[in-house]
Amino acid sequence: MHGPHLPLTPDLQQQLAAWLQEDLGRGDLTAPALAGATGRAHWIARADGVFCGGVLVEPLFRLLDPEARVRLLVADSAPIGSGQRLLELEGSGAALVACERTALNLAMRLSGIATATAQLAAALDGTGVGLADTRKTTPGLRVLEKYAVRCGGGINHRLGLDDAAMLKENHLAWAGGIRPAVAAVRASAPWPARLIVEAETGEEAEAALRAGADGVLLDEFTPEQLTELVPRLRALATERGTPVMLEASGVQPEQLKAYADTGIDLISSSAPITRSPWLDLSMRFTLNWT
Structure with a gap:
């Protein structure tokens, strides 16, 4: 077995x-x-x-x-x-x-x-898009809850704050913008790690790629917005010569297939653990x- x-x-x-x-x-x-x-x-x-x-x-x-x-x-x-x-x-x-x-x-x-x-x-079967978890876990149970996600066919994203850097709205505001925030993390990270930027607009997503982010978390975008935005982001990634991981969050269960059809790589959800x-x-x- x-x-x-x-x-x-x-x-x-x-x-x-x-x-x-x-x-x-x-x-x-x-x-x-x-x-x-x-x-x-x-x-x-x-x-x-x-x-x-x-x-x-x-x-x-x-x-x-x-x-x-x-x-x-x-x-x-x-x-x-x-x-x-x-x-x-x-x-x-x-x-x-x-x-x-x-x-x-x-x-x-x-x-x-x-x-x-x-x-x-199951709603993503055949789409090539993975279902990822989040850091919304029960303290003390994180390893087991993320194991359960894998058992259900999901993908573990970040286990903790030390295995990938995700720059969110507060980081960007306090650092003075996307570029200085990315530069600061790149300059000080003591080991190789992915750097992800959370974007709430298309302009932020494009700026994240130009600043050198490995991935972009596209939060609260509609499927229609992503259908238009994703090809632009892929083109920017090709232009810079390195791939990018595109992740959507804030997705309702009934919309999973619609989001998968936009060309993204991952859909992240806390629901399997929290609900x-x-x-x-x-x-x-x-x-x-x-």
């Missing part, structure tokens, strides 16, 4: 342990009722969608039971249907019960994002007393 990769870094392992500890507090008060029990469990989907978060299940359960075993029946990024069995677990009864809520909460949140992303990305409901999943147990 293959899908987008999520490295289990030391930082992520620490986060999983902290999230589990948040729920455990001073200890699971129900654990004595399960002393000596081993158990089996499985997950069931309660709604159609795209699964995400299965790769976190074994690391979580092994925090309390190093011998816990997880068998994934569905890979992250796979479509699932209501009633479908997603994975099977085996381990101490106390560990299965104690980890259940943390694991399900994460998977339901991430599966909801993957599902919402897939619904939007998606959780996907309903549940865990069912079979206890084997020993």
